[in-house]
Amino acid sequence: xxxxxxxxxxxxxxxxxxxxxxxxxxxxxxxxxxxxxxxxxxxxxxxxxxxxxxxxxxxxxxxxxxxxxxxxxxxxxxxxxxxxxxxxxxxxxxxxxxxxxxxxxxxxxxxxxxxxxxxxxxxxxxxxxxxxxxxxxxxxxxxxxxxxxxxxxxxxxxxxxxxxxxxxxxxxxxxxxxxxxxxxxxxxxxxxxxxxxxxxxxxxxxxxxxxxxxxxxxxxxxxxxxxxxxxxxxxxxxxxxxxxxxxxxxxxxxxxxxxxxxxxxxxxxxxxxxxxxxxxxxxxxxxxxxxxxxxxxxxxxxxxxxxxxxxxxxxxxxxxxxxxxxxxxxxxxxxxxxxxxxxxxxxxxxxxxxxxxxxxxxxxxxxxxxxxxxxxxxxxxxxxxxxxxxxxxxxxxxxxxxxxxxxxxxxxxxxxxxxxxxxxxxxxxxxxxxxxxxxxxxxxxxxxxxxxxxxxxxxx
Numbered sequence: 208x209x210x211x212x213x214x215x216x217x218x219x220x221x222x223x224x225x226x227x228x229x230x231x232x233x234x235x236x237x238x239x240x241x242x243x244x245x246x247x248x249x250x251x252x253x254x255x256x257x258x259x260x261x262x263x264x265x266x267x268x269x270x271x272x273x274x275x276x277x278x279x280x281x282x283x284x285x286x287x288x289x290x291x292x293x294x295x296x297x298x299x300x301x302x303x304x305x306x307x308x309x310x311x312x313x314x315x316x317x318x319x320x321x322x323x324x325x326x327x328x329x330x331x332x333x334x335x336x337x338x339x340x341x342x343x344x345x346x347x348x349x350x351x352x353x354x355x356x357x358x359x360x361x362x363x364x365x366x367x368x369x370x371x372x373x374x375x376x377x378x379x380x381x382x383x384x385x386x387x388x389x390x391x392x393x394x395x396x397x398x399x400x401x402x403x404x405x406x407x408x409x410x411x412x413x414x415x416x417x418x419x420x421x422x423x424x425x426x427x428x429x430x431x432x433x434x435x436x437x438x439x440x441x442x443x444x445x446x447x448x449x450x451x452x453x454x455x456x457x458x459x460x461x462x463x464x465x466x467x468x469x470x471x472x473x474x475x476x477x478x479x480x481x482x483x484x485x486x487x488x489x490x491x492x493x494x495x496x497x498x499x500x501x502x503x504x505x506x507x508x509x510x511x512x513x514x515x516x517x518x519x520x521x522x523x524x525x526x527x528x529x530x531x532x533x534x535x536x537x538x539x540x541x542x543x544x545x546x547x548x549x550x551x552x553x554x555x556x557x558x559x560x561x562x563x564x565x566x567x568x569x570x571x572x573x574x575x576x577x578x579x580x581x582x583x584x585x586x587x588x589x590x591x592x593x594x595x596x597x598x599x600x601x602x603x604x605x606x607x608x609x610x611x612x613x614x615x616x617x618x619x620x621x622x623x624x625x626x627x628x629x630x631x632x633x634x635x636x637x638x639x640x641x642x643x644x645x646x647x648x649x650x651x652x653x654x655x656x657x658x659x660x661x662x663x664x665x666x667x
Contacts, residue, residue, distance in 0.1 A: 208328050208372060209321045210444060211312040212350045212358035213295065213335070215287075216367040218308035220250035222287055223277055223606060225344040227618060229630060229638035234258070234274035236267055240605065241460045243540070247279060251367055277606030282656035284308075287343050294339060298331075303444045311355055313444035328372050336370060344634065352378065356440035360389060378438035383410030390435045392428065400424075412436040453489070454497075455479040456543025462501045463539045471593045473530050474523045476544040481519035484546060490515035491546035494522055496529040501538035508532055515550040522546065603627040603646060608654035614642065616654065622646060 215221065219237040224230050234253035238246040244264035256271040268276070288307040295302045301313035314328075315321045322328045332349045339347050350361025352373040360382065365371040373381060387393050387401055387409055400423065406412050412420075413436040421429035434440065455476050463469055473496065484490060495509040508529040516522070526544045603609075603622035609629055610616050617631035620641055627646045632639030644651050 208325065208351050208353055208375065209313065209315040210352055210355050210358040211298075211314055211332060211335075212355070212362045213291070213310055213312065213339075214348050214359075214362045214366070215291065215308035215339075216346045216348055217248055217250050217254075218287075218345065219248035219279055219284055220253070221345040222280075222284055223275075224250060226283070226634045227275075227606075227630070228632050228634070228636065230275050234271050235277065236264075236271065236274045237277050237279045237606070238264055238267075239458065240264060240276055240278050241458075243458050243460055245458070249274075275605075278604040280606060280608065283608075286657045287345065290343055291339055291347070294335070294342065298335060301444050301446050303446060311358065311444045314351070316444075325372050325374050329370065332370050332372070336368075354378075354438070354440035355442050355444065356391070356435055357382070357438060359391075360385070363389075379410075379413075382436075382438050383408060383413060385409050387412055390432060392431055392435070397424065397428075397432075409436050452545050452547035452549065453480055453483050453487070453491070454495070454543055454545030455483075456497055456541060456545075458499075458541045459539070462537075464536065466535065468592055469530060469535055469539060469542065470527050472542055473526045473544060475593050476542060477523035477526045478519050480544050480546055481517060481522050484517045484549075489549050490517040491550070492516075492548035493546065494525040494529070495543075495545040495547065496526050496533075497541070497543035497545065498530070498533050498535070498539060499541035500535070501540060503540070505541075506533055511548065515548065610652055610654050611644075612650035627651065 220235040223235050223237060224232075232252065233250075234256065235250040236246055236253050236258060237248045238244055242265065246258060246260055246262045246264060246267050248260060249258040249262075249267070253267075253271050253274050256274075258267045258271050258274070264276070267274070284307055291308075292302060292304055292310060295310055295312050299312050299314055299317040301316040303311040303313075305311070314331075322331055328351050332351055336347050336349055339345070346368040348362045348365040348367060349370045350358045350363070350365055350373070351371075352358040352361050353375050357373050357378050361371040361373050364381070382389075385408060387406060388395075388398050390409060390412070393401070401412065404415075404423070406415065412432065415423075415433070417430060417433040420433045423429060424432060457472075457476070463472075492513075492515045493509055493511045495507060497505065497507050499505045510525050510529060512521070512525075522544070530542075603619045605619055605621055607619045608616070609619060611629065611631070614629075614631050616633050617629045617639065620628040620630045622628065625646050626643050627648075628641060628643045629651070630639055630641045
């Protein structure tokens, strides 16, 4: 029982309920609020109505019209995540974050090694869950097992706000009755293919021979799925996973076709990525452009530099060149810019010139010559549309923190037609009153984002 998996329960929605007393015990849905928005997180009260992550926001509204729909406060979520991850590192130096709200912990790397009994493991995990609630106000589900596969499945089975320890030798008793989608690597397409052969549970899958699975799913996929169906998983917990890439993407409310606008948007996304790299003290070698076209075709183009950079001019120049290799005449639904191959050093000024990067490659294997779509800093924003398209002019977005000179701290309940409605309450108050102001009221201002603690938890 050396691997612990922690998953914060309905994380974004739970933080919102923590900080907004009037929403506690009520359905809360966090995500993109535009016509093409997607649910990021739904509270358990909303899940009762069938709302799930990755569902379109329009479907969520039809299923649960009475929920609170919030745009999200990622600065706050990052602060809570930093506290949780720091707490995990007091448990063991080897922590593998998977996202803001999820991580593996290698208990064998802790002082004293792996706990010697299931009772000791339960006590350790229970103390961890209690401490996280005390420090953050949100709950976590924890699974502990001999492998990453079973630890993650254990935490899923423990949700919400639970703990499950799988003792060695009992893995198949839990694993085999589960649906095949419980296994990593078994997505909708693979599940549909297996279902046609009468395979519905992991136990059904385990009864298929490895050669037959290889014939059905391919060499690597077939062998992997066969091993996992037997609870065989020797993947180590890797702390190196923490910084693999930095990326930003945005889905547009309408398909975009204006080449100048697309170039300007790519440049702005590159600025966001560069800003995150600089704040994290990182640089990267590979710049990737993600494009989702009007027909939902998703393309990825990338170019790799000789050495890492955090220079926004370089990133923007490379990303716009990659854009020139994509046929956007039919319209673009989504654009994203990412940087991978991360390092904690930069070779200054090496790439500030207009020298072309390495030849770009795409995810379909078709290389293309990237045209000079415009140097960084030269992308013109047609009619000032970039802020509008990227929702940077949202102003008073639902859920955002605000401060009023007279009434104090609160959050935006809603806005429109030159008015903004605010509920004045915080995590430390009872449900508060609601008041409406002019949208340009000089006494009402956005609250400053919270700082991310650099050392939020003392060493154990």
